[in-house]
Amino acid sequence: MTTKTVQQRDTVTIRFAGDSGDGMQLTGNRFTTVSAVLGNDVATLPDFPAEIRAPAGSLPGVSGFQLHFADHDILTPGDAPDVLVAMNPAALKTNVDDLEPGATIIVNSDAFSAGNLRKARYDSNPLDDASLSSFNVVSVPLSTLTVGALEDTGLGKKEKERAKNMFALGLMSWMFSRPTEPTVEWMRAKFAAQPELAEANITALQAGFAFGETTELFAHSYEVAPAELPPGRYRQITGNTAIAYGLVAAAERSGLPMFLGGYPITPASDVLHELARLKHFGVRTFQAEDEIAGVGAALGAAFAGSLAATVTSGPGVALKTETIGLAVSVELPLLILNIQRGGPSTGLPTKTEQSDLLQAMYGRNGEAPVPIIAAATPGDCFYAAIEAARIAITYRTPVFVLSDGYLANGAEPWRVPDVDDLPDLSSAVQFATDPNDGDRFLPFRRDAATLARPWAIPGTPGLEHRIGGLEKADGTGNISYDPDNHHRMTELRAAKVARIAESIPPVEVDHVDGARLLVLGWGSTYGPIRAAVRRARLDGMPVAVAHLRHLNPFPSNLAEVLNGYDRVLVPEMNAGQLQKLLRAEFLVDVHGYHRVSGLPFTAAELIDAIAHELKGLS
Amino acid sequence: MTETATRDGADAARPLTKKDFSSDQEVRWCPGCGDYAILANVQGVMPSLGIPRENLVFVSGIGCAARFPYYMETYGFHSIHGRAPAIATGISVTRPDLKVFVVTGDGDALSIGGNHLIHAMRRNANMTILLFNNQIYGLTKGQYSPTSELGKITKSTPMGSLDYPFNPVSVALGAEATFVARSIDNERQHLTDMLTRAANHEGTAFIEIYQNCNIFNDGAFDAVRKNRPQQIRLEHGRPIRFGAEDEFGVALKRTGELEIVDATRVAEDVLLVHDAHREDPGLAFMLSRLSHTPQGPTPIGLFRQVERPVYGTRLNAQLDDAVARRGAGDLATLLAGPDNWMVN
Numbered sequence: 019m020t021t022k023t024v025q026q027r028d029t030v031t032i033r034f035a036g037d038s039g040d041g042m043q044l045t046g047n048r049f050t051t052v053s054a055v056l057g058n059d060v061a062t063l064p065d066f067p068a069e070i071r072a073p074a075g076s077l078p079g080v081s082g083f084q085l086h087f088a089d090h091d092i093l094t095p096g097d098a099p100d101v102l103v104a105m106n107p108a109a110l111k112t113n114v115d116d117l118e119p120g121a122t123i124i125v126n127s128d129a130f131s132a133g134n135l136r137k138a139r140y141d142s143n144p145l146d147d148a149s150l151s152s153f154n155v156v157s158v159p160l161s162t163l164t165v166g167a168l169e170d171t172g173l174g175k176k177e178k179e180r181a182k183n184m185f186a187l188g189l190m191s192w193m194f195s196r197p198t199e200p201t202v203e204w205m206r207a208k209f210a211a212q213p214e215l216a217e218a219n220i221t222a223l224q225a226g227f228a229f230g231e232t233t234e235l236f237a238h239s240y241e242v243a244p245a246e247l248p249p250g251r252y253r254q255i256t257g258n259t260a261i262a263y264g265l266v267a268a269a270e271r272s273g274l275p276m277f278l279g280g281y282p283i284t285p286a287s288d289v290l291h292e293l294a295r296l297k298h299f300g301v302r303t304f305q306a307e308d309e310i311a312g313v314g315a316a317l318g319a320a321f322a323g324s325l326a327a328t329v330t331s332g333p334g335v336a337l338k339t340e341t342i343g344l345a346v347s348v349e350l351p352l353l354i355l356n357i358q359r360g361g362p363s364t365g366l367p368t369k370t371e372q373s374d375l376l377q378a379m380y381g382r383n384g385e386a387p388v389p390i391i392a393a394a395t396p397g398d399c400f401y402a403a404i405e406a407a408r409i410a411i412t413y414r415t416p417v418f419v420l421s422d423g424y425l426a427n428g429a430e431p432w433r434v435p436d437v438d439d440l441p442d443l444s445s446a447v448q449f450a451t452d453p454n455d456g457d458r459f460l461p462f463r464r465d466a467a468t469l470a471r472p473w474a475i476p477g478t479p480g481l482e483h484r485i486g487g488l489e490k491a492d493g494t495g496n497i498s499y500d501p502d503n504h505h506r507m508t509e510l511r512a513a514k515v516a517r518i519a520e521s522i523p524p525v526e527v528d529h530v531d532g533a534r535l536l537v538l539g540w541g542s543t544y545g546p547i548r549a550a551v552r553r554a555r556l557d558g559m560p561v562a563v564a565h566l567r568h569l570n571p572f573p574s575n576l577a578e579v580l581n582g583y584d585r586v587l588v589p590e591m592n593a594g595q596l597q598k599l600l601r602a603e604f605l606v607d608v609h610g611y612h613r614v615s616g617l618p619f620t621a622a623e624l625i626d627a628i629a630h631e632l633k634g635l636s
Numbered sequence: 637m638t639e640t641a642t643r644d645g646a647d648a649a650r651p652l653t654k655k656d657f658s659s660d661q662e663v664r665w666c667p668g669c670g671d672y673a674i675l676a677n678v679q680g681v682m683p684s685l686g687i688p689r690e691n692l693v694f695v696s697g698i699g700c701a702a703r704f705p706y707y708m709e710t711y712g713f714h715s716i717h718g719r720a721p722a723i724a725t726g727i728s729v730t731r732p733d734l735k736v737f738v739v740t741g742d743g744d745a746l747s748i749g750g751n752h753l754i755h756a757m758r759r760n761a762n763m764t765i766l767l768f769n770n771q772i773y774g775l776t777k778g779q780y781s782p783t784s785e786l787g788k789i790t791k792s793t794p795m796g797s798l799d800y801p802f803n804p805v806s807v808a809l810g811a812e813a814t815f816v817a818r819s820i821d822n823e824r825q826h827l828t829d830m831l832t833r834a835a836n837h838e839g840t841a842f843i844e845i846y847q848n849c850n851i852f853n854d855g856a857f858d859a860v861r862k863n864r865p866q867q868i869r870l871e872h873g874r875p876i877r878f879g880a881e882d883e884f885g886v887a888l889k890r891t892g893e894l895e896i897v898d899a900t901r902v903a904e905d906v907l908l909v910h911d912a913h914r915e916d917p918g919l920a921f922m923l924s925r926l927s928h929t930p931q932g933p934t935p936i937g938l939f940r941q942v943e944r945p946v947y948g949t950r951l952n953a954q955l956d957d958a959v960a961r962r963g964a965g966d967l968a969t970l971l972a973g974p975d976n977w978m979v980n
């Protein structure tokens with residue numbers, strides 16, 4: 019196809035950066051999809067501003083999309099980009115510090131006007147001075163070239179210029195040997211109602227591709243071979259889509275109707291949006307007046323026999339707290355999905371963090387234990403939701419699912435599961451239909467194995483009963499202020515949650531000979547930790563690694579695992595929350611690595627942390 | 637004593653009576669509390685609704701009034717302060733086969749739960765809301781409430797309360813509730829009538845019930861509660877008259893306001909004919925303003941009843957519609973998505 023030489027690369031990280039209005043998320047998503055279909059393993063990191071439309075050209079208005087693709091299985095969206103596509107000076111300014119010397123920067127030179135340079139707070143044009151001399155800078159007049167390519171269309175100049183992201187995508191497609199056809203088809207389908215617009219974008223895309231091939235600016239292109247992934251059918255999935263699908267799957271596998279009560283909040287809203295489109299699965303979504311009503315309606319739906327969930331982020335969990343305590347008290351199944359973001363308060367709405375673990379663990383009045391599950395990867399959000407549903411239904415308890423902004427918006431190729439292989443939750447449902455004490459019904463008489471109480475839904479004749487947040491007498495559920503009863507009920511509620519440990523798998527350790535350091539993670543740090551350990555081992559550092567999915571209760575072998583190593587390192591995107599829990603529970607001197615930058619860990623920083631711990635051991 | 641239901645299988649066909657609706661729980665309100673009369677009235681109305689006991693659900697928040705569900709031999713959920721309308725919404729939209737009641741106090745409904753109350757009403761979710769208004773916080777021992785009169789002296793307002801009270805009926809009409817009524821705890825017949833009509837309404841039905849708290853706010857409603865001539869009893873299609881001899885009436889002034897007139901001295905057609913089914917809630921709102929707090933002549937009865945699509949019904953219709961258009965969802969197809977590829 020091309021007369022230029024093609025070089026093989028095993029892994030590439032690209033970052034597209036531009037104004038919020040420049041279509042960088044779309045560009046990145048298209049590149050990702052095509053790469054995934056080509057068979058590369060991919061991981062993505064969208065990064066957008068909290069402001070919907072900050073002033074054009076300004077620093078806060080920059081939106082970025084990073085993707086990492088490789089010929090082998092990868093675990094992170096990449097540490098430092100090999101290629102940065104910067105659509106304006108602000109995009110260059112906010113991203114250039116993340117590059118290693120030698121990286122390629124492709125800039126839209128048309129956007130480097132005096133005005134834009136001023137908005138980006140540049141004193142002089144970085145394309146003209148020596149400030150970028152350690153990089154391979156390629157100036158391309160993307161706007162001019164795009165407008166030129168669209169000369170014959172009937173579009174206005176502004177509309178023509180808007181297609182410059184497609185020109186850039188075409189150029190990058192040439193550079194990394196990606197076909198344009200899938201995007202052409204996608205464009206035609208997406209803009210079926212506006213064929214003129216679709217064709218203009220396609221023309222820009224193809225012009226960008228052709229430009230790469232003919233220009234003297236590039237000596238060669240690159241190729242990244244397909245990765246060897248386990249066989250099967252694959253698709254791309256983000257964490258928010260996966261968690262929504264997990265709920266639908268849990269509903270289907272339990273035979274319960276699905277109900278979601280929510281209130282819009284970044285980065286959780288897409289779960290609500292996703293489920294709202296699935297009404298043909300019998301899914302009811304309810305956008306409430308606030309978070310309290312969202313979880314309240316969900317608890318009502320649970321009482322009435324639905325698989326009920328609420329989805330939110332930290333500030334929303336704060337509001338739902340009292341109702342979650344009520345769910346603990348009345349012992350009904352309820353899923354609380356917290357798509358964590360930077361805190362405290364409004365914090366960093368569009369950035370990732372895992373600092374709500376202690377909120378999930380302890381953020382209620384009274385002794386109110388709630389099981390907690392954390393998802394490790396975008397695709398794992400699907401299974402985390404199903405596992406949470408299993409626990410909620412089986413044990414009649416609220417359950418927290420912790421995801422975060424990185425998992426929510428990040429995408430990865432996901433092996434589509436066979437529906438029949440998913441856990442069968444129907445036997446756990448067992449609505450009560452008959453009295454359980456002679457001809458009486460005792461709403462708080464517990465199952466001997468699980469300690470769960472009966473789920474007797476309204477509409478069942480003869481089982482009329484009352485529940486509420488006041489303390490209940492063991493068995494009958496009548497209001498009780500008896501001191502010993504309260505103590506006993508407190509212990510029973512705790513014992514029920516503790517007993518869940520009997521139904522969860524032991525934590526698995528990836529051990530290597532000579533390892534005296536265990537790196538233990540939870541949640542979305544899975545990828546960076548695995549990538550860091552992989553590279554640390556290649557560098558001759560013997561380290562063991564394990565990851566926690568269940569944070570309350572912990573797997574029953576965890577004490578033994580922790581005690582099997584001279585040192586345990588827990589990297590967390592918080593100030594040491596799991597670290598505190600482990601120290602308190604197991605009296606082990608767990609070390610932590612903590613950073614809350616709003617971005618996922620890089621493998622490089624974790625390798626440093628590992629090396630530091632190993633030095634301390636020798 | 638236990639609060640558990642027994643199954644009267646053999647008796648299943650026997651018509652239910654008031655007694656079938658009282659649970660075995662000891663009622664714990666203060667002697668003389670207006671809540672007793674309301675409980676007895678509600679229990680008395682239940683059999684006439686013809687709804688199987690197991691399909692009735694009483695949801696409440698927190699307060700003296702909110703203990704109500706424990707005393708009803710139905711399904712019940714005593715929840716948290718102010719949130720009953722939200723919980724009831726979840727029950728009602730997922731289970732259209734159930735009849736859901738919310739029992740709430742003036743603090744529960746209009747202070748901490750004000751947001752949920754207005755949104756339940758604007759949404760027109762299927763539920764019957766009984767607001768026991770005693771113009772005081774009972775359970776927390778006597779602080780002023782959002783319906784207490786201005787200047788109310790209580791433990792938390794020793795120099796008099798400073799905030800202007802809500803008129804619950806005005807609030808409900810402002811939220812465009814499709815059924816809005818007012819009654820009084822010890823007006824047995826009137827309350828029974830309002831409860832029956834509310835329970836048979838499709839959508840959110842709201843009844844404010846003046847309830848005497850003889851411990852912390854005794855006699856708050858005496859101006860109308862024990863004073864039949866001061867009750868302006870609204871009846872649909874009838875000219876609005878009141879007084880011992882029906883000697884007063886309500887008329888619409890040229891300026892657009894309502895006024896109380898001497899009915900013996902004006903022509904019959906000057907009196908306003910009550911139309912509870914007007915689409916526009918404006919006139920009903922003006923009626924609710926005839927007395928802001930129940931000190932002078934005060935309207936009771938049905939202010940408004942209109943038909944509007946019910947939230948849960950429409951939500952469920954969307955599910956059916958989605959199935960009709962797209963076919964019942966297939967999980968395997970959903971999971972595979974439109975863009976997928978094979979790796980061999």
Ligand SMILES: Cc1ncc(C[n+]2csc(CCOP(=O)(O)OP(=O)(O)O)c2C)c(N)n1
Binds near residue numbers: 699742773
């Ligand atoms: C979150 C919360 N805040 C405060 C309270 C304390 N509290 C219980 S009932 C109540 C007010 C009750 O007044 P009202 O709703 O008028 O009912 P009444 O007791 O008069 O029937 C308050 C403030 C509570 N239970 N929960």
Ligand code: SF4
Binds near residue numbers: 670775
């Ligand atoms: S405090 Fe008042 S409202 Fe509460 S039970 Fe006693 S009399 Fe009734």
